[in-house]
Amino acid sequence: MKPRDRILSRLRHGRAASPAAPYPAPQAQATADSAPDIDAMVTALQAAHAEVFRMDESAWPDHLASLAEQRAWQQWWVGRDEVASTWQAHGSAPSVTVFEDWERQKSTLFESAPIGLSLAQGGIADTGTLIVESGSAVPRTLSLVPPVHVVVVRENSLFPDMATAMVHYSRHGMPTNLIFISGPSKTADIQQTMAYGAHGPRELIVYLCR
Amino acid sequence: MSGFTNHPDQDFGVRIHDALGDAELRESFHGAMTFLRDRRRAQFPDPEALETLRDSGAAIRDRALAQLPDLLEQLEDRCRHNGIQVHWAETAEDANRIITGLIRAVNGKRIVKGKSMATEEIGLNTALEAAGFTCLESDMGEYIVQQAHETPSHIIMPAIHRNKASIARQFAEQIPDTPYTEDVDELIGTGRRVLRRAFAEADVGISGVNFAVAETGTLCLVENEGNGRMSTTVPDTHIAVMGLEKVIEKLADLPDLMRLLPKSATGQAITTYVNMISGPRRDDESDGPRQVHLVLLDNGRSRIYADRQLRATLRCIRCGACMNHCPVYERLGGHAYGTVYPGPIGQVVMPQLFGLDHAGKLTQACSLNGACGEVCPVRIPLPDLIRRLRHEGVSTDPASPVRGHGRQRRFSEALIWRVWCFIHTRPPLYRLVTRVATRARHWLPPLPRAWTRHRAPLQPADRSFQEMMRHREDRRS
Amino acid sequence: MPGYCMNSPAIQRVYLFGTCLIDVFHPAAGLASVQLLEREGIEVVFPEEQTCCGQPPYNSGYDEEARAVARQVVRRFSESIPVIVPSGSCAGMLRQHYPSLLADGPLADAARDLAARTYELHEFLHRVLQVRWQDHGDPVKIVMHTSCSARREMGVREDGLALLRQLEGVEVCEPESAETCCGFGGTFAVKMSEISAAMATDKCRAVQATGADQLLSSDCGCLLNIDGMLRKQGAHLPAEHLAEFLWKRTGGDTP
Ligand code: SF4
Numbered sequence: 035m036k037p038r039d040r041i042l043s044r045l046r047h048g049r050a051a052s053p054a055a056p057y058p059a060p061q062a063q064a065t066a067d068s069a070p071d072i073d074a075m076v077t078a079l080q081a082a083h084a085e086v087f088r089m090d091e092s093a094w095p096d097h098l099a100s101l102a103e104q105r106a107w108q109q110w111w112v113g114r115d116e117v118a119s120t121w122q123a124h125g126s127a128p129s130v131t132v133f134e135d136w137e138r139q140k141s142t143l144f145e146s147a148p149i150g151l152s153l154a155q156g157g158i159a160d161t162g163t164l165i166v167e168s169g170s171a172v173p174r175t176l177s178l179v180p181p182v183h184v185v186v187v188r189e190n191s192l193f194p195d196m197a198t199a200m201v202h203y204s205r206h207g208m209p210t211n212l213i214f215i216s217g218p219s220k221t222a223d224i225q226q227t228m229a230y231g232a233h234g235p236r237e238l239i240v241y242l243c244r
Numbered sequence: 245m246s247g248f249t250n251h252p253d254q255d256f257g258v259r260i261h262d263a264l265g266d267a268e269l270r271e272s273f274h275g276a277m278t279f280l281r282d283r284r285r286a287q288f289p290d291p292e293a294l295e296t297l298r299d300s301g302a303a304i305r306d307r308a309l310a311q312l313p314d315l316l317e318q319l320e321d322r323c324r325h326n327g328i329q330v331h332w333a334e335t336a337e338d339a340n341r342i343i344t345g346l347i348r349a350v351n352g353k354r355i356v357k358g359k360s361m362a363t364e365e366i367g368l369n370t371a372l373e374a375a376g377f378t379c380l381e382s383d384m385g386e387y388i389v390q391q392a393h394e395t396p397s398h399i400i401m402p403a404i405h406r407n408k409a410s411i412a413r414q415f416a417e418q419i420p421d422t423p424y425t426e427d428v429d430e431l432i433g434t435g436r437r438v439l440r441r442a443f444a445e446a447d448v449g450i451s452g453v454n455f456a457v458a459e460t461g462t463l464c465l466v467e468n469e470g471n472g473r474m475s476t477t478v479p480d481t482h483i484a485v486m487g488l489e490k491v492i493e494k495l496a497d498l499p500d501l502m503r504l505l506p507k508s509a510t511g512q513a514i515t516t517y518v519n520m521i522s523g524p525r526r527d528d529e530s531d532g533p534r535q536v537h538l539v540l541l542d543n544g545r546s547r548i549y550a551d552r553q554l555r556a557t558l559r560c561i562r563c564g565a566c567m568n569h570c571p572v573y574e575r576l577g578g579h580a581y582g583t584v585y586p587g588p589i590g591q592v593v594m595p596q597l598f599g600l601d602h603a604g605k606l607t608q609a610c611s612l613n614g615a616c617g618e619v620c621p622v623r624i625p626l627p628d629l630i631r632r633l634r635h636e637g638v639s640t641d642p643a644s645p646v647r648g649h650g651r652q653r654r655f656s657e658a659l660i661w662r663v664w665c666f667i668h669t670r671p672p673l674y675r676l677v678t679r680v681a682t683r684a685r686h687w688l689p690p691l692p693r694a695w696t697r698h699r700a701p702l703q704p705a706d707r708s709f710q711e712m713m714r715h716r717e718d719r720r721s
Numbered sequence: 722m723p724g725y726c727m728n729s730p731a732i733q734r735v736y737l738f739g740t741c742l743i744d745v746f747h748p749a750a751g752l753a754s755v756q757l758l759e760r761e762g763i764e765v766v767f768p769e770e771q772t773c774c775g776q777p778p779y780n781s782g783y784d785e786e787a788r789a790v791a792r793q794v795v796r797r798f799s800e801s802i803p804v805i806v807p808s809g810s811c812a813g814m815l816r817q818h819y820p821s822l823l824a825d826g827p828l829a830d831a832a833r834d835l836a837a838r839t840y841e842l843h844e845f846l847h848r849v850l851q852v853r854w855q856d857h858g859d860p861v862k863i864v865m866h867t868s869c870s871a872r873r874e875m876g877v878r879e880d881g882l883a884l885l886r887q888l889e890g891v892e893v894c895e896p897e898s899a900e901t902c903c904g905f906g907g908t909f910a911v912k913m914s915e916i917s918a919a920m921a922t923d924k925c926r927a928v929q930a931t932g933a934d935q936l937l938s939s940d941c942g943c944l945l946n947i948d949g950m951l952r953k954q955g956a957h958l959p960a961e962h963l964a965e966f967l968w969k970r971t972g973g974d975t976p
Contacts, residue, residue, distance in 0.1 A: 038320075038332035041488070041542045045313040048550030054310040055552070078513065113530075136531040140478075144444040161514045170528040174477050178470055196499040204495045208460045210326075210526055211477070214518035219470040221432060222510070223385035223401060225272075225408045226279050229432040232384055233439060234470030234517075264919050571902045575919050609913055611906025611920070612780055613869035634782030652782075661778045665786035668741075668772040669793055678745055694914035698921065699949030702746070709744040709751035713767050716752075 070159035070192040076242065078162025082217025083230055084238040091243040094186055098241070099126040107182070109148050113172030117153040117186045133173050143179050150180035150235070154187040154215075160195045161216055164240065168211035177215060183235040185215075188243050248367070248395050250598055252582035253605040260609070263580040269405060273577045276404045280568045283511020284619070300500045302623040305559035308492045312549065315458040315491045316540065322461025326523035328536045333366075339541050340371035343450070343483055346537055347377060350481045352448035356439075358465070358472035359383035360452025361399050361562055362485045362541055364584045365597075368450070379450065380442050382471040384435050391418055397578030399585060400509050400564040405577050439471065449475035449533070453486035454561070455501060456538070459494035461522055463538065466505065468516040476521060482533040484521075488540045489549075489558035501561060504621035509563040544597045551645045553632060557592050559622040566616035566626055572609050581606060588616035588626045595633050599648030604637040678708040732849070734764045736804045738794070740811045741773035742941035743962070750941070750962030754807040754842050757968055761850050765805075768797045774806075774814040775822075780907050784822065791819050795831045803849075804835065807842040807964050809871025809940050815839040817874050841871060842964055843939055847880040854971040856888035863966070864894050864933035866924070866947065868940035869902050881939055881963055888970050896927035905946040921950045929956060939963040 035043070076086045087097060098121070101107070110130045112118035122130050131147070133139055152172050156165040164185055168174045177183050193199040203212065219234030230236050263269060288294040308315060320330045331346075333339035347355065355372065357363065357379050369390070372379045381390040385402035388411055389395065396402030403411070408426050415434050416424040422434055451472055455464040463484050465472045476482045492501070506512040525532035548557050567573040567587025578586035583594045583606070591610060595603040607630050616626040636644050637652030644650070667674050681688065685704040695702065735758060743751040755765045774794060779787035794815070798804050806812035816839040823832040846852050865885060867878040885893045904910065904920025911917075924947055928936055936951075936958050938944050948960035968974075 036332070037334045037338060037542075041332055041334060041540075041546055042313045042316065044542075044546035045316075045549055048546060049310075049313065051550055052552035052555075054306065054555070082516070134530055140531075141444060144440060163514060163518075168525075168529055168532060170530075173529075173531040174473075175531050178473050178477065196502060197496070200495040200498055204459065208462055208495075208520065208522040210521070210523040210529065211532060212462075212520040212522070213473070214514075214520075215516065216514045216518075217516050219468065219516055221384045221469045223383070223388070223403055223469075224411055224428045224431055225406075226276055226401075227408070227428040229429050231436065232432055232469035232471070233382070233436060233443070233474055260913070260915055264915055571904075571920055572913075572916055575916060608909070609916060611869075611902050611904060611909045611917070613902035613906065614873040615869070615900070615902065618873055631780060631782065634780075635784050636782070638782045639784075657781070658783075661781065661783040661786045664778060665783075665789050668775075669789050671770040671772055674772040681745060692911050694911045695949070697914065698918040698953065699946065700952035702945060702949070704745045705748050707748060709739050709748035710769065710771075712748050712752055713739075713755070714769070 068194055070189075070194040072159060072189055072192070072242070075157065075159040075162050075192065078160070079217065079240055082162055083220070084162070084217050084240050086240045086242055088242045089244070091188065094241040094243060095120055095124045098184065099124060099128070101239075102126070102128065107149055109146075110151050111143065111147045111149065111176060111180055112151050113176055115153045115171040117151060121151060133176055136173065143175060147180045149182040149184060150176040151184045152176050152186075154185045156191040156193060156199070157187050158196050158199050158214070159192050163196075164215045165199065166213040166215060167209040169209060174211050174213065177213065178234050181231060181235055182237045182239065183218075184239045184241070186241045186243060248364070248584050249582045251602045252594060252598070253602055256580075256582065256605050256609075259580040259582060260576060263576045268407070269577050270575060272405055272407055273574050276401065277568050277574045280511060284508060284565060284568070287507035287511050287513060297500060297503060298621055298623050301504045301561075301621045302559065304492060304497045304500060305561070305622045308497070309489065309549070309555060309558055311493065312489070312491070315493060316488060318458040319456055319461060319491050322458065323538055326461045328461060328463075328523055328538050331537060331539045332542070333539055334542050336366035336543050339366045339485065339539055339543070340368055342539055343368060343485070344372065344375045344377070346481070346483055347372075347448050350448065350535065352377070352481065354442065354446045355379040355448045355450060356382045356442050356446040356475050356479065358449070358451040358475035359386050359402070359467065360450070360485060361584065362452050362487050363450060364396065365487075366485070366541065366543065368485070380439070382439050382442065382475055384432060384469060384471075387435055387439065388414065395579070397586065398564060398567065399562055405579065443474040443478050446475075446479040448481045448483065449479035450483045450485065451475050453484050453490055453538075454505070455498065456486060456491045457495055457498070458491055462495070463521045464498065465519040465521070466502070466515045466517065467519070468512075470517060473517055473519050476519065477532055480533055481535045481537070482521075482524075483537045483539065485539045485541060487545060488542055489545055505561055505563050508565040508619065508621040547645070547647070548596050554596065554629065554645070556624050557596065557629060559624050560589055560593075561622055562589075563621055565619045565621065569615040569619050571613065571615065572611070576609070588630065589624075592626060592629045592633065595637070596646060599651075600633065600637045600646055601648030601651035604633070604648065604652040607633045607637065675710060678710065682706055682708050682711070732763060732803065734766055734802045735845075736798050736800070736802060737765050737767045738774070738798065738804055738806045738811065738815070739767065739771060740806065740808045740941065742945070743807060746945060747941050747962050747965070750807060750965045753962070753964040753968035753973075754805070756973070757842075757846060757964060758805065761852060763850075766800070766802070770797050774811040776810060776814045777907055779814065779818065779822065788822055791822055791832070792826075792828055795819065795823065795828050795835050798835060799831065801834070802838070803845065804839045805842050805845050806839060807939065807962070809841050809868045809875050809877060810942060812839055812841040813870040813874030841875050841877045841880070841939070843880045843884055844875065844877040847883050852884070854884070854887045854967075856890045856970055857972050858888070858890050858970045860890040860892070861935060862892040862894065862933045863935045863937050864896055864928050864931045865963070866896065866903065866928065866936065866938040866943055867899065868938060868943045871939055872900065884967060891970065894931050894933060896924065896931055898923075898927055903943045903947055905942045907942065910946060918950075921946055925950050925954065925956070929958060933958070935966070936960040937963045937966050
């Protein structure tokens with residue numbers, strides 16, 4: 035017998051020998067039918083040390099341009115989503131690198147990509163979470179490797195809570211990599227002192243757009 | 245002093261003594277535990293809601309365990325379908341052999357690892373070293389601990405026994421061009437710098453798994469730092485190692501577990517990252533691993549599974565709340581246990597994995613105060629299980645399901661309880677004994693020594709309660 | 722958990738389970754328990770044929786020995802009236818552990834029945850009898866230590882405190898980290914004496930830091946542990962069982 039079959043047969047024997055006490059039936063799907071609480075989303079993200087800006091979708095590029103000027107942000111890394119094309123076309127003529135060839139660009143990404151800019155496919159309002167799906171448009175490392183991550187997310191793409199989000203993915207299937215992001219990277223591993231930017235972005239800037 | 249051992253009972257007393265004598269260590273743990281307990285409490289302001297949520301957590305895990313073999317088959321099937329290769333390991337050695345084989349097959353050279361208790365359990369780092377590989381721990385706490393040739397002292401916060409001054413000294417000594425600083429941001433910055441290089445160059449990433457969803461063939465990893473995402477995204481090959489009990493039925497089970505895990509563990513509403521992996525990079529995707537492997541680890545779990553009461557052990561979601569609330573763990577720290585899993589859950593898991601002959605004594609380091617059972621998010625009755633294992637440790641029943649059963653039985657102790665029972669099941673004899681004890685109270689030897697070393701001797705009253713009650717009756721009639 | 726459906730006028734008789742520690746070390750607490758109940762017009766049945774609840778061998782893993790004693794308790798306390806126990810841990814043994822300990826024998830039903838009518842003394846006084854008391858003593862500050870079993874297994878921490886709060890002259894406080902075990906744990910105090918002592922040391926410090934005049938607890942094990950250490954340290958902080966204190970404060974033996 036293969037290890038797999040031995041393990042499974044041990045489990046089956048064990049179960050037969052002492053069947054489980056009855057466990058409560060699975061609860062009915064607890065989905066909120068309420069609308070996502072945008073204020074809660076903002077509060078949660080801010081509490082997690084993210085910067086949040088709310089505005090109409092048409093307004094974020096100008097806002098980001100002025101923010102970039104204030105903070106002397108110059109070099110942008112983007113994928114091939116809508117946010118990337120909007121930003122590339124912006125009047126401030128930002129200097130943009132399109133991240134499309136992992137093998138060739140990987141070491142540059144790690145060494146000298148200061149800011150990643152991308153669109154989040156959705157979000158979860160009550161926990162202040164951004165949902166990023168892997169796919170052809172945006173590399174997964176764009177939200178991970180650069181020290182600053184700027185995310186645009188649309189209010190109408192938000193789920194009220196994680197349960198509703200899970201119903202969606204259960205119905206529509208999972209992407210190869212589904213990532214929930216609820217703030218900048220952090221650690222309290224040294225004497226319970228919170229430090230940001232452990233391995234991922236130190237700063238998370240969120241444009242919450244109508 | 246800080247190594248893991250397969251014989252934690254050996255020198256347990258010495259380690260306890262040393263730990264209690266180490267004022268700095270006790271200070272570290274006291275501070276850290278108070279911090280974590282306060283944070284957890286703040287996350288669960290409504291006790292009733294918490295109890296409902298714990299009910300749900302326990303039910304989700306129970307439901308999964310009741311279908312465990314079926315869910316594992318479903319998980320395997322879904323994973324294969326998604327392009328994740330599944331391997332089954334009966335023992336730690338099997339798992340290490342499988343992982344080493346996988347690394348060789350892709351000609352792996354640089355290996356990074358995200359935080360994973362399952363790989364600690366199987367001693368993967370040692371096995372890889374023996375096979376000529378080095379594997380760099382990338383969780384900040386694990387990195388610190390590995391660099392100092394120590395082992396983690398807590399399952400969630402591996403370097404909790406260290407203060408920043410000692411970490412500052414370590415970094416300054418061991419990492420080139422690193423000045424001494426106690427600034428935590430700078431220390432983390434140093435770690436980030438070193439580990440970034442390692443991530444960029446790594447060809448194999450190893451990780452654990454918090455939950456695996458059978459419905460979709462999805463591996464879920466929760467973390468704050470991003471090292472888990474790095475380890476599972478950047479290298480070409482990702483190997484995930486998971487205790488086979490971690491499977492859950494469906495995506496819909498995740499939300500409640502996620503409402504319990506980070507709050508119970510570190511008092512956070514949610515972790516920074518929830519990383520759900522359902523396959524290697526697709527052709528149209530620009531990054532991500534080209535191979536994803538899942539190693540399903542038994543290592544004694546199927547044995548635990550066979551006993552209905554002990555099966556509850558497998559509900560554990562490794563949040564660490566039980567140790568954070570354990571007054572013994574708080575005073576000893578994690579290393580004194582000598583085990584991968586310390587604290588209450590360790591006292592329950594380890595004797596079952598290593599056998600009561602090697603780890604049965606661990607169960608004695610518990611006053612059965614119940615603090616752990618009160619906070620466990622999946623309602624594992626830890627005190628009951630610890631007591632049960634004490635029983636198995638002295639049980640002479642050949643049908644006992646636990647390895648090494650009966651091996652903690654000492655003739656003298658068994659005799660004491662035999663005599664105790666003889667007296668206490670014979671009330672007249674019991675009355676005679678208490679009569680003698682109360683009358684001779686000034687002449688009784690001040691025993692036992694273990695008590696009187698720290699306390700005034702026990703002294704019986706001059707009349708027993710029963711005697712008083714009899715006099716009262718007599719006076720009345 | 723019992724449903725507290727019995728209303729006090731209906732209850733005329735109760736059993737008292739004395740516990741072995743009270744029997745030998747704190748008989749006055751046992752007597753006070755009887756008197757507190759009798760004063761409410763309740764007849765207290767005290768079966769002479771009682772010894773211990775079986776907790777010491779049970780917690781050490783010697784189930785057979787514990788079972789033998791448990792069977793005896795179940796048989797002796799068979800009348801269908803409440804069983805009152807002036808100790809959280811012994812009450813917890815009867816209520817929470819007898820049913821599983823005796824589950825496989827002929828006494829399984831009887832054990833469940835006993836569990837359902839077992840009460841910790843102060844729980845019974847407060848929740849079932851709903852006593853109302855007048856304080857007769859001088860102003861005093863006390864520190865109350867609730868045992869882990871009273872707190873967690875029995876859930877009666879509030880009952881002890883609520884009774885104390887009825888007493889006007891009594892200022893009640895709890896030590897810092899009140900929810901932390903004092904380190905007694907029965908045989909744990911002897912088998913793991915160093916750990917136990919470390920825990921007791923912290924508890925003694927916290928208890929003393931309150932500046933209270935007196936230490937109270939409704940569990941004799943904790944009292945022996947904390948008081949034993951305080952006395953060894955030469956501290957002057959008299960310790961008393963809660964029942965005894967309540968009896969004295971509320972008129973007690975003064976005619
Ligand atoms: S036993 Fe419970 S409290 Fe302890 S780590 Fe596991 S889930 Fe958390």
